[in-house]
Amino acid sequence: MLTLRALLADPALELRLLVPGTEGALDAEVVWVHNTELADPSRYVRERELVLTNGLWLDAAEPAGFVAGVRRAGAAGIVFGLRTERASTPEGLVEACRSAGLPLLEISVEVPFTAITRAAAATYAAERQEALVGLVRRGNALAAAISHGAGASGVLAVLRRDHDLPLAVVDRMGRVLGAAGAQLDTEQAATAAGALARRPRPLEVDLGPAGRATIYPVGAVGDVDAALLCLRPVTALDRVERDALEQAARFLSLEVARQQTVQAIEQRFASELLDMVLSGAPRAAEVPGRLRAFGVDPDAPLAVCAVAFRSGDPTLPGVVEAITDFFLAESLPALVAGGSQDVVAVLPWRRPQADLSALARRLVAALAARFPTREPVAGIGGTAPDAAELRRPLAQAREAVRVLRARRGGPDVTTFAELGGYRLLLGLQEPGQLQRFADTVLGPLREHDRRRGGELEATLRAFLDHDGHWGATAEALYVHVNTLRNRLARVAELTGRDVSRTADRVDLFLALEAAGDPSRKVGA
Known part of the structure; x- marks a missing residue:
């Protein structure tokens, strides 16, 4: 970074510090240099530029007025160039800078202002080269993390090697896909997901106790599917950090797209399995293998739970993922398949029926928290001794949840056995x-x-x-x-x-x- 202290440390420039300015002024960034002989250069000097002058304006203006204009422009300081005709910096200029708290440097007669310009250009070129090398190196590391299956957390770990930033990745369903140096609770993740859905999308989101977070959208297939969150406001990030975050967001797009592809394949396989179960004998032999692919033992007793919503569409985008997350949190292997009328979960179950009902109630409560404007309900079929007998409990669970959807009020979880007698009769038919x-x-x-x-x-x-x-x-x-x-x-x-x-x-x-x-x- 170009600073006054860095320029003073270069012996080739032959600079001498006359006024240090306010505390920290010598270490603040200098964005560029500006040569001027105007009596009031405030209209042309950019903020944090270093003003170079030979004092030709001294015949037309007082030093205090010139310094006031430089200060008004927000300049980083003044370098006064000595000339043969003026072998020392005017004392009035020194006093004016001291009163204004503005750094003042003196450059010898032997060194032209172009030397400072070349030094500034060299510094920025080195910084840019270092940034580009960093981008390439980090890009290689990010590509390696993606190709090795490190996931979103692996991408964030690569980013944090260079920048100590609190980071998290949240998808539009409010799920935390990865985190590094940050912890988001369910409410904060839902708030971030809500910000993704807004149009126009905000640059920042307020996460309550966690403060404001900068949003970097992560697109996958034609839309924004997730967000890289940096738990700092955008004004607290420098240009290098912003570039690194944008680069990471692009690589995260690859990871999110990969996850979506895997989920789509898994959902297709799960839906096909339900079709196999309902089709009966012709495809019964394929069912055990499909169950094993989802970590479900086909030889164990199997329970079936069907889930839907009373209000509006019986299913919603993200419901399958939410139910899958629930069973993962419960440490239960489960096949979860979504349909147009319900979402079905098949899981091994060796415990009493009452425990299964309690599990279903916890599932309904979790869905109600994730989708607070809806009314989730769950129906439970009987337990099958193995995969070959899944057809009946599957039909029973779907019938039970269909009955709950038709009711206004009443329980949000029921078993097929708790339905009326005619329901049992209907549930036994093809x-x-x-x-x-x-x-x-x-x-x-x-x-x-x-x-x-x-x-x-x-x-x-x-x-x-x-x-x-x-x-x-x-x-x-x-x-x-x-x-x-x-x-x-x-x-x-x-x-x-x-x-x-x-x-x-x-x-x-x-x-x-x-x-x-x-x-x-x-x-x-």
Whole structure:
């Protein structure tokens, strides 16, 4: 760094210190040199420039006025060049600099100002060369860390070899991917993730007790997927530190992209495994190998837990990752697969059922903390003795969570065994068989409603939801009782099932439950 002290230490410049200025002034950075003979150079001198002058302005101005202008510009100091005609620095200039606290140096008659300019240029060239060499060396180290699988923490460790900065990497889901010299709690990580989602994206984020952190976006596949956080405000970072942080953020993009690719492959494998389980015998032989790939013993007793949200979409971006993180924190191997209606976790389980319910409640609480505006629910199927028997507990867990989503209020965790008797009956059937039954019974109603814009299915649901009470149903639908009777008579004509007969009412009820509420369906 170019400083007045460094210039004074160069014997070739033959500089002499006349006024040291304020404390630390000799060690502050000098950004460049500026030669001027104007009586008031304040309009042209940049902040932290070193003013070089021969004092030709002395015939037109007083030293105090010249010094005031230099001080007003925020200059680093003054170098007075001696001439044959003026063999000493004017005492008035010395006194003015001393009063203003501005450093004053004197250069001999034998040394031109260009020598100072060359010294400054050489210093900056050396600094730039050192910075470039550092960038190349650090780039090689960062590339090695990425190629050797050191992850985000390995990238941060390389950066901290050169710069003692508190660092962390947080993705847009609020997960801490790596840290070095900094510790972020869940709330701080969520705050950083929220800053990433804002438009325009801020340069800094306030992390409360941790102070303000500078944000360096980390992009992976066309968007910002994470942030390199330096737990210092941007004004506290020098140019070299900022360059190093920007370089690290670019290498982190490679690591984040790699992680996303791995996660996408794992999710595809996990989803395919669920399809294998549901398809039955044709692909049953592939299931054990897939489970082993996720660290789950296929020969151990296996439990299935399905998770969704009551409000809005049943799943959200980042839910699979959050559930995976939960099981990692619990030191439990688990296969976690996301679908359009729920997220399913398969895990080995040799403990009592009550412990599994307690685990599911902790999972729901963790998701509620991660997604505070949503209502997570979890359904638990029975326990399979091994991978060959996973089909039934998988269907049971999904049915249990579907029931919880349909309810407003009530428990947020349930087992399949705790559902009503008709739920147990439905859960024991093949999904394809249930759908065919529902289509057979309800198909004519839905075709009628589609063609005529009718509300026969909605009317039937409301009638059964109100336990067959005509008055309560009519009031809920805002129609006259006679209108309700006409609609249900039409239902009987189309389906061949009369709501006044118990057997027919059971058929209609089971068909509606098997089909699910169309208004709640999201995605395929």
